[in-house]
Amino acid sequence: MVLQFTKENGVATLKFNRPDKYNSFNQEMAFAVQKALDDCKDDDSVRVIVLTGEGKAFCAGQDLAEATDPNGPPLKNIVGEHYNPIVMRLREIEKPIIAAVNGVAAGAGANLALACDIVVAKKSAAFIQAFAAIGLIPDSGGTFFLPRLVGAQKALALMMTGDKVLAEEAEAMNMIYKAIADEDFDAYIEKMASKMAKMPTRGYGLTKKAVNASFNNSLKEQLDVEEKLQAEAGSTEDFKEGTQAFLEKRKPEFKGR
Incomplete structure (x- = not known):
């Protein structure tokens, strides 16, 4: 089983499961991730998605044995067919997606993490743009997301040097949301995912949609997007529950609808 896929209490967890290969991707795992993400998209009981890795690594990118196989x-x-469909799913699924980076994230593994909505990493984890070392360019959305997160010059430097970026440094340069002490990491991810699974899922999805649109919009265009999506958010059951709970001075019980 190259991917462990579980659902519990509104949280779907996709765990890359090739620990002996540092969870490097092959065709089987890529298609398994695509299928699992489609399942999450269509399952209303799933309110938040967590991507993580089994063992010491998050994901070391592409399995080079497959990439250099003349029959592969x-x-x-x-x-x-493997990476681009995953990246598009990560951005288009209208549910929050957390990358729980438990170890090294290299090459495509690093860029798949950066394509998620929120990236949290163990302090011992590291991010590496490993492409230049084998004469390739960053893929899996790396040339799109990384410059927007850290700026063009720093992104190009990381891509060209292949320097290892430890999690605390990644947080400091706004590459990721947080670096968490290793011993606290699992509990932090569980608490974050559990909290988000109880929040207004439709509002989260519309927020994500608005941020996606902002990459290519002028201010006027983005204001129009916000106007349209706010009207849509205002018609949800969760908005009605949230406002009613506020007026009644009680904790809201969101249903994700």
Whole structure:
């Protein structure tokens, strides 16, 4: 089983499960992740999604044994059929997605993490743009997300040098949300996911949709997006519950609808 996929109390967890290969991707795992994300999208009981890795690594990127196999898929297919569909799902699913980076995230593994909505990493974890060392360019959305997170010059430096960025440094440069002490990491992720699973899922999804749109919009266009999506959010059951709970001075019970 190359992917452990579980659902509990509104939280779906996708755990890369090739620990002997540092959870590097092959075709089987890529398709398994795509299928699991589709399942999460269509299952209303799933309110938040967590991506993480089994063992010491989060994901070391592409399994090079597959990429160099003359009988294996060519690089164009690996990028176009394995990674790109995952990145698009991560951005388009209207539910919060947390990358729980438990160890090294290299190459495509680093960039898949950065494509998630929130990235939390163990302090011992590291991010590496490993592509230049083998003569490739960053893929899996790396050239899109990393410059927007840390700026073009720093992104290019990390891509060209392949320097290892430890989690605390990644937090300091706004690459990730938080670096958490290793011994507190599992509890932190569990608490965050549990909290988000009880929050207004539709509002989260519309917020994500608005942020996605902002990458290409002018201010006027973005204000129009906010106007449209706010009207949609205002028609949800969760908005009615949230406002009613506020007026009644009680804790809201959101249903994700």
